[in-house]
Amino acid sequence: MSPADDRRDASGRQRGAARSQGRTQRSAAAPSQRRRGSDPARTAAYDVLRSVDGSDAYANLVLPPLLRERRITGRDAAFATELAYGTLRLRGRYDAVIAQAANREVGTIDAPALDVLRLGAHQLLGMRVPAHAAVSETVGLAREQLGTGPSQFVNAVLRTVGRSSPHEWEQRIRDSAGDDELAQLAVVQSHPLWVVRALREALVGNGRDAGEIGALLAADNAAPRVTIVARPGLAGTDEVVEDAGDGVGTVGALAPTAVILSGGDPAALDSVRDGRAGVQDEGSQLVTLALTDAPLDGPDERWLDLCAGPGGKAALLAAVAGERGARIVANEVQPHRTRLVEQALRAVPADAVEDVRTGDGRTVGTDEPGAYDRVMVDAPCTGLGALRRRPEARWRRTPADLASLSALQRDLLVSALQAVRPGGVVAYVTCSPHLVETQLVVKDAVRAVGRLGVEVDHLDTPAVVRAIAPGGAVDLDDTRTDVQLWPHVHGTDAMHLTLLRRTR
Numbered sequence: 001m002s003p004a005d006d007r008r009d010a011s012g013r014q015r016g017a018a019r020s021q022g023r024t025q026r027s028a029a030a031p032s033q034r035r036r037g038s039d040p041a042r043t044a045a046y047d048v049l050r051s052v053d054g055s056d057a058y059a060n061l062v063l064p065p066l067l068r069e070r071r072i073t074g075r076d077a078a079f080a081t082e083l084a085y086g087t088l089r090l091r092g093r094y095d096a097v098i099a100q101a102a103n104r105e106v107g108t109i110d111a112p113a114l115d116v117l118r119l120g121a122h123q124l125l126g127m128r129v130p131a132h133a134a135v136s137e138t139v140g141l142a143r144e145q146l147g148t149g150p151s152q153f154v155n156a157v158l159r160t161v162g163r164s165s166p167h168e169w170e171q172r173i174r175d176s177a178g179d180d181e182l183a184q185l186a187v188v189q190s191h192p193l194w195v196v197r198a199l200r201e202a203l204v205g206n207g208r209d210a211g212e213i214g215a216l217l218a219a220d221n222a223a224p225r226v227t228i229v230a231r232p233g234l235a236g237t238d239e240v241v242e243d244a245g246d247g248v249g250t251v252g253a254l255a256p257t258a259v260i261l262s263g264g265d266p267a268a269l270d271s272v273r274d275g276r277a278g279v280q281d282e283g284s285q286l287v288t289l290a291l292t293d294a295p296l297d298g299p300d301e302r303w304l305d306l307c308a309g310p311g312g313k314a315a316l317l318a319a320v321a322g323e324r325g326a327r328i329v330a331n332e333v334q335p336h337r338t339r340l341v342e343q344a345l346r347a348v349p350a351d352a353v354e355d356v357r358t359g360d361g362r363t364v365g366t367d368e369p370g371a372y373d374r375v376m377v378d379a380p381c382t383g384l385g386a387l388r389r390r391p392e393a394r395w396r397r398t399p400a401d402l403a404s405l406s407a408l409q410r411d412l413l414v415s416a417l418q419a420v421r422p423g424g425v426v427a428y429v430t431c432s433p434h435l436v437e438t439q440l441v442v443k444d445a446v447r448a449v450g451r452l453g454v455e456v457d458h459l460d461t462p463a464v465v466r467a468i469a470p471g472g473a474v475d476l477d478d479t480r481t482d483v484q485l486w487p488h489v490h491g492t493d494a495m496h497l498t499l500l501r502r503t504r
């Protein structure tokens with residue numbers, strides 16, 4: 001268990017460069033508000049955990065408006081974010097610690113008290129907040145939210161947690177998981193066991209070493225870097241780097257459109273505000289550019305994004321289409337997400353966008369057979385490749401999701417292969433490396449369209465991807481025709497990409 005950062009002040013806030021340079025930014029709340037009751041940042045993190053547990057909310061949708069509404073900014077906002085997201089990611093690990101420290105199953109602890117304990121455990125074991133501050137502030141939160149009785153329980157359990165080091169707790173919870181190495185990894189690296197097994201199979205199925213599983217799980221537990229896409233023809237990477245300020249932005253190593261930020265608020269950048277750039281994982285950029293660069297036979301004028309919401313890939317596709325004199329149709333099944341696509345496309349020249357529409361992508365292939373030159377299928381999936389970004393997702397998904405999602409994925413890919421004309425190309429993309437959602441879906445869909453008289457070639461996807469990356473140095477399995485990216489190898493989400501060219 002490696003602490004996220006050990007430079008914390010007595011209240012637990014990170015002591016960063018800004019502070020040493022005298023550029024500290026305090027909460028916008030008045031001092032009287034800041035000190036009244038428990039700490040606003042911890043209360044915000046607690047409220048996020050309660051919404052996630054109690055109302056099935058998504059942390060990344062709940063936290064930002066809550067911080068804005070309570071006027072929590074600067075270091076306090078960063079602390080609340082790390083506390084909420086880190087606690088959600090490492091919930092499995094902390095529950096094992098809490099069960100031992102409380103000497104009872106976590107299922108017997110009231111859910112609100114358990115959330116407070118998880119927050120306390122993350123401060124003590126994951127954030128290296130000084131023990132006295134972590135315990136007293138968290139007990140104060142428990143007293144305010146739950147009353148005196150529960151706060152005494154929280155106090156006793158957190159004192160026990162704080163008496164041992166992160167390393168000692170790791171040893172204990174590993175021992176409690178028995179002899180199975182994957183079960184030990186599941187508890188120490190805080191992933192459901194079925195996810196650990198599926199990710200290990202995905203590594204092996206993509207020609208990687210099963211022994212990488214520990215590094216992959218650890219990478220899922222680290223906060224992802226903020227990555228910006230500079231949309232071609234609208235903004236250059238140099239412009240975004242300059243916009244980000246001194247030493248904050250560096251150009252990505254994988255996608256020529258990517259800028260990695262070391263800090264700051266991406267929404268504050270001019271280019272992001274006006275839609276010439278956007279926040280987008282570098283792997284997502286790479287797979288999108290791969291579709292635009294995949295070799296095709298014949299005209300290259302009309303592109304389709306079949307599952308476009310909220311529009312990150314559509315905006316990149318449209319920017320490239322604009323440069324090449326092509327135009328895109330963006331389709332999305334959920335009306336509110338179609339509106340997000342429109343918003344994402346606001347800076348793209350109007351003649352690069354033919355239509356943004358709401359519809360079921362599964363019928364496009366029969367409604368408009370052979371109508372497109374390039375088609376993106378960024379299919380709805382379990383998101384097991386983006387666990388860094390969606391802190392609670394790993395606890396929500398179940399193996400049962402795979403059956404319904406893979407049937408939908410297959411139908412969407414079949415539709416795309418009918419919608420593309422012979423000679424055109426289709427990109428099948430997921431932010432999951434699960435073999436059922438990737439290799440098996442492609443195999444099933446290719447077989448299914450074969451029965452409809454549609455034939456396809458597998459393009460050399462690694463070669464297309466390598467040609468895009470500056471310097472070409474991407475660690476890929478060249479014995480395969482598809483590409484699987486990994487957080488622990490590429491620093492991206494675990495995006496899957498298969499490029500197919502229709503031949504008949």
Ligand SMILES: C[S@@+](CC[C@H](N)C(=O)[O-])C[C@H]1O[C@@H](n2cnc3c(N)ncnc32)[C@H](O)[C@@H]1O
Nearest residue numbers: 307308309310311312313333360361378379380
């Ligand atoms: C992985 S997301 C796409 C992300 C998007 N390409 C981006 O980069 O912003 C999958 C999308 O597919 C949509 N979807 C689900 N079922 C669909 C269907 N039958 N037809 C079209 N879109 C569908 C979901 O609503 C979701 O917005």
